[in-house]
Amino acid sequence: MTTLGIGGAARWFFRARTAEDVARAHRWCEARRVPLVVLGGGSNVVVADRSIEGLVLHIAIGGVDFSGRDGEARVQAGAGEAWDPIVEMAVLRGLAGLECLSGIPGSAGGTPIQNVGAYGQEVSQSIAGVTAFDRASGEVVALAAGECGFGYRTSRFKHTDAGRFVVCGVTLQLRAGPPAIAYPELIDELQRGAIEAPGLIDVREAVLSVRRRKGMVLDRADPDTRSVGSFFMNPVVTAGVYEGLAAVSPGPVPGFPQPDGAVKVPAAWLIERAGFARGYQCGAVGLSSKHPLALVNRGGATARDVLQLAARIKRQVADRFGIWLVPEPVFVGFDGDADVRYLLEKR
Ligand SMILES: Cc1cc2nc3c(=O)[nH]c(=O)nc-3n(C[C@H](O)[C@H](O)[C@H](O)COP(=O)(O)OP(=O)(O)OC[C@H]3O[C@@H](n4cnc5c(N)ncnc54)[C@H](O)[C@@H]3O)c2cc1C
DSSP: OOTTOOOOOEEEEEEEOSHHHHHHHHHHHHHHTOOEEEESSSSSEEEOSSOEEEEEEEEOOOOEEEEOOTTEEEEEEETTSBHHHHHHHHHHTTEESSGGGTTOOSBGGGTTTTTOEETTEEGGGTEEEEEEEETTTTEEEEEEGGGSOOBTTBOTTTTTTTTTEEEEEEEEEEEEOOOOOOOHHHHHHHHHTTOSSOOHHHHHHHHHHHHHHTTOSOOTTOGGGSSOSOSBOOOEEOHHHHHHHHHHOSSOOOOEEOTTSOEEOOHHHHHHHTTOOTTOEETTEEEOSSOTTOEEEOSSOOHHHHHHHHHHHHHHHHHHHSOOOOBOSEEESOTTOHHHHHHHOOO
């Protein structure tokens, strides 16, 4: 049930189709003191090789409803709905806000967890709120976007309140309008297609084709997509660190200035310059032949293989550039594991 195709079996497994199912699963776990592990599409988790001594709660709450008029729309999506069809429906209705998030795997309920983003858009820009089962109070609560603690690939669901809320539904607020075209790669792709005044559908198609070239659209026929997408986040460094980086690098260092003066540096660039080329192979794991940021299960890899390669990359990037990469996926079932501790360490 994971896109990496890695992970031990669940001791208990339950598929929740309603918020009441989530409440029942929570009460069952509380009564037996059993840990509860929430699983959506399994596209952003690295699950330990040993079995999970807990209840894996697979979120399968369905339903998508578009309402509104005069170019405004509210979309209510069950957390278990697949994400990309929702993007497609919005684009086909002429609603802007999600077009650059085309092709991201996983569930609607998974999108607020790390505030998914791509090509200059983040889902938090379109989320009006979420409904969630609050394990602290045992109630279903409505949280407005401002209460979700969204940041770059993060939210309160992933960090400060990890494990507390089970997202049952997501409400999106969309508007008719032009597509967002800000990201250089997307602009290049549209120019290559010689599309004048691209619309939402053109942008969705362009995003999907750039993503496919990078192995970032799930495809059983493409072994480079057996991953969690980007394994490391792009580090955001101070202007001083960025200048230091430029001083030790032979060519120009790519960097995206942030509003606060910091600079976001592509992790992919650091990884390649630290000696890990696309297609790098180490036993059953390796890097995608299309993108150095995706760690790929080449068949029969274990979670340990993934952790060890990730740790080697992190160490080499730190040695070469003094920058500590931080992983993007969530690690499940690794209590106290030294490799995971090292991977999550920040400097
Ligand atoms: C090929 C590929 C490309 C990708 N590209 C991108 C990209 O461009 N941008 C990006 O941001 N991400 C990307 N990802 C990562 C991933 O697809 C997203 O983070 C996605 O939103 C995860 O959703 P999921 O349902 O698969 O979550 P899962 O992997 O099932 O879970 C991830 C975490 O969220 C929690 N969770 C999931 N659902 C719920 C819920 N309903 N309530 C509470 N907690 C929940 C889980 O407990 C876990 O901690 C990519 C992944 C792959 C494999």
